Amino acid sequence: MKTRVLLFFYFFLSQFMAFGQTLLTGRVLDEQGKGLPGVNVYIKGSYDGTTSGTEGDFSFQTTQEGTQILVFRMMGFKSQEQSITCNGGEIKLEDFELVELITEMNGVTISAGAMEASDEKKSVILRPLDIVTTPSAMGDIVGALQTLPGTSTVGNDGRLFVRGGDASEVGIYIDGMRVGNAYGTTAGNVPTRTRFNPNLFKGTFFSTGGYSAEYGQALSSALALNTKDLSVRKQGDLSLMSVGGGYSQTWASEKQSLTLTGNYFDLSPYQQIIPQDFDFERAPFGWDLELAAQKKLKNGGLWKVLARTESGGMKLWDVQPGSENRGALIDLKNYYSYAQTNWSKAGKKGWTWFAGAAISSNLDEVDFDTLQTERENKLAHLKASAIKDFSDRISMKVGVEHFIHRYAEGLPQINQERDFLDNQSFFYTEWDWYLSRKLVLRGGLRAGKSSLSSEDWLDPRFSLAYKLSPKGQLSLAAGKFSQLPIERYRVQAQNLDNTESNHLILNYLWQGEGITFRAEAFYKSYQGLIRFDGTVQNPENLRNEGQGFARGLDFFFRNQKSIKNTDYWITYSFVDSKRSFEQYSSQVQPGFAPRHNFSVVVKHFIVPLKSQLGASFSLNDGYAYTDPNFPGEMNRKTSGFQNLSLSWSYLPKPNLIIHAGVTNVLGRENVFGYDFTTEPNSQGVYESRAIGQPAPRFLFLGIFLTLSKDKNANQLNNL
Structure with missing residues (x-):
């Protein structure tokens, strides 16, 4: 039952x-x-x-x-x-x-024309540590970037030249804010350096073309430097160098940090030990004070302040070609200040906010024998932007910015001055569409207006990237880029319009574990370049009539994996550039644009010796110049440039670093061009003077000591 x-x-x-x-x-x-x-x-x-x-x-x-x-x-x-x-x-x-989820780990990224280095990015090109340990750079940001593809070394200048473009065609930004007069003022073919210490920055974005609509007023390149967030500890950093010294003190807590830095340099003692090829009456000298502060806000935002003031100068006898005497005495004094503050916050519903303000002021007092001159350049920059991630597939960036630019130059002895004041307003927007995990499209637009020239302009930009394999991708970028003429031209002819350039870039990027390979082809066209009659020193009848082009190939290979404790990169760039500009009536190869550029950087760490050895070698095929003893323009070329540099970094104690370096070890007499007399001599020959480097070699020795409770802390912790 x-x-x-x-x-x-x-x-x-x-x-x-x-x-x-x-x-x-x-x-x-x-x-x-x-x-x-x-x-x-x-x-x-x-x-x-x-x-x-x-x-x-x-x-x-x-x-x-x-x-x-x-x-x-x-x-x-x-x-x-x-x-x-x-x-x-x-x-x-x-x-x-089901729709693929796009993330930083699996998504394709725009790489055409762009080289990025930061803790957040997989593609690390040059970190601050790479910059300070590159032998030929001697701690200068631009010196290290000159070992990357697309750049040219112009040894008597020291600024950044990119893909056939003049150094004025490169825009430099700190935390998204434009830096006015980013290079130290110099005279008489004495090379200059950037003003800012690489220790300030956590990452760099260096674009050799086709860059974001966020950046403007640069025909060739954008260099964006991002300062560090909160410091992690209280510490002091003392530096003693062959050219000067400095001290930096950092106070830090969980929510805020502050760093004060002071430096002084003077090449006079160095000049007495190792004479330079320049005839200095007073060797270059200067001092600087710097403040960097960061604070986490209660609402999740981050507030930063950066301020810097500095002063320096030199006295130099400028030898004239064909003359037996010391030449004209150039007495240069420079006074510079820069300050900026910015606020950023990742908000709700996919919004990220940014607001910033910056101001720079540069004053040059230059005496040519008895003639006194002054140049004053002031730039104020206001900016606000927002990023909205609508989804993992669509992102928008939008921003507005305003510049107030004043420039003046004059002869104070006779109360003569000419100046201009320009208000420039910009709007930009950029959209990223991830069509799939393998394909991304970026479209951008930048609009600008100048009150001085009464000109409006619109620059469209476009990028596309496709992921060919898990490690390789192909990118294409194109766009229009506008830049107002440099100050000394605008102050003479205030109705000058924008100069323009169109970029087309094809890029292949392969990234494996510790290995990066990058190949890029590019074409740039120029319109509205400034031409004038007379000479560079005394231009007349300035006008937007010049045009030209630059085209070429770049290759970059970096290997941090194959050889134990060794990091090296190899760069080659071919640039075919011609333009009608300045006093040239025909299209010529500019003197700052060598056709072939090659560099190798090798760094090897020897563990038993607690040492890193570095070597860098750079060469190009020479610089074009005009010899008036022969017909034509840019009718001659110098011998090729070569520079072998070595460095040694030693850590006898965790908090002590000893660094030594020497440039141009082989003592090659590099020549960057020639100065010629304005009139021929009795034999009908225009006499010349070679424009060379400051010395056959430059030697550097530095001792860096960190003082903190953590005896293992050193300046490398900041890099």
């Missing part, structure tokens, strides 16, 4: 349960319409579900009734939901498409 009762309830309940079940069947596809295996498909809030098969098909039963939520989930794809009604029987669902 008991057996019959059990059998009765079993068959009764089986029928009841079968009646209350719903069978769900369907198929999951990817964006290409192919079956997607391994997708978890289940009823939300229940244990009913399954995993899709090899063709993306699935089938399972559920006892849930009424309206339910069906969930589709798989790593690397956006989780999605669909409402269904369960009432018994079988429900055959339509094919369901």
Whole structure:
């Protein structure tokens, strides 16, 4: 009897349960319409579900009734939901498409014309540590960047020249704010340096063309430097160098930090020990004070302040070609200040906010024998921007900025001055569309207006990148770039319009673990370049009539993996550049644009000796110049430039670093051009003077000591 009762309830309940079940069947596809295996498909809030098969098909039963939520989930794809009604029987669902999730780890990135280095990016090109340990750079940011593709070394200048463009065509930014007069003032072919210490920065973005719509007023390149966030400890850093010394003190807590730095340099003692090829009456000297502060705000924002003031000068006898005497005495004094503050915050619903203000002031007092001159350049910059991530596939950047630019130059002895005041307003927007995990499209637009020239302009920009393999991708970038003429031209002809350049760049980037390979082809056209009659020193009849082009190939290879404790990179750039500009009536190869540029940097750490040895070698095929003893313009070329530099960094104690370096070890007499007399001599020959480097070699020795509770801390911790 008991057996019959059990059998009765079993068959009764089986029928009841079968009646209350719903069978769900369907198929999951990817964006290409192919079956997607391994997708978890289940009823939300229940244990009913399954995993899709090899063709993306699935089938399972559920006892849930009424309206339910069906969930589709798989790593690397956006989780999605669909409402269904369960009432018994079988429900055959339509094919369901899952969309790939785009992340920094698996998404393609725009790489055409761009080289980025920061802790957040996989593509690390040059970090601050790379900059200070590159032998030929001697701690200068631009000196290290000159070992990268697309750049040219112009040894008598020291500024950054990119792909056939003049140094004035490179825009330099700190935390998104434009830096006025970023290089120290110099005279008489004495090379200059950037004013800012690489220890300030956590990362760099260096674009050799086709850069973001966020940046403007640069025909060739944008260099964006990002300062550090909060410092991690209280410490003092003392530096003693062959050219001067300095001290930096940092105070830090969990929510704020402050760093004060002071430096002084004077080449007079060095000049007495190792004479330079320049005839200095007073060798270059100067001092600087710097403040950097960061504070985390209660609402999650970050506030930064950076301020710097400095002063320096030199007295130099400028020898004239064909003259036996010391020449004209140039007495240069420079006074410079820069300050900026910025606020950033990652807000709700995918918004990121930024606001900043910056001001720079540069005053040059230059005496040529008895003639006194002054140049004053002031730039104020206001900026606000926002980024909105609508999804993992669509992102928008929008911003406005305003510049107030005043420039004046004059002869104070006779109360003569000419100046200009220009208000420039800009609007920019940029959109990223991730069409798939392998394909991204970027479109940008930058609009500008100048009150001085009464000119409006619109610069469209476009980029596209496609991921060919897990490690390789192809990028294309194109766009229009505008730049107002340099100050000394605008102050003479205030109605000058923008100069313009169009960029087209094709890029291939391959990145493996510790290995980077980059190849890029580019073409740039120039319109509206400034031409004039007369000479560079006394231009007349300035006008926007010049034009030209630059085209070429870049290659970059870096290997940090194959040789133990060794990091090296190799760079080659070919640039074919011609332009009609300044006093030239025909299209010529500019004197600052060598056709072939090659560099190798090698760094090897010897663990038993606690030392890093470095070597860098650079060469190019020479610089074009005009010899008036022969017909034509830019009719001669100097011998090729070569520079072999070595360095040694030694850590006898964790908090003590000794660094030594020497440039141009082989003592090659590099020549960058020639100065010629304005009139021929009695034999009908224009006499010349070679424009060379300051000395056959430059030697540097520095001792860097860190003072902190953590005896293992050193300046490398900041890099």
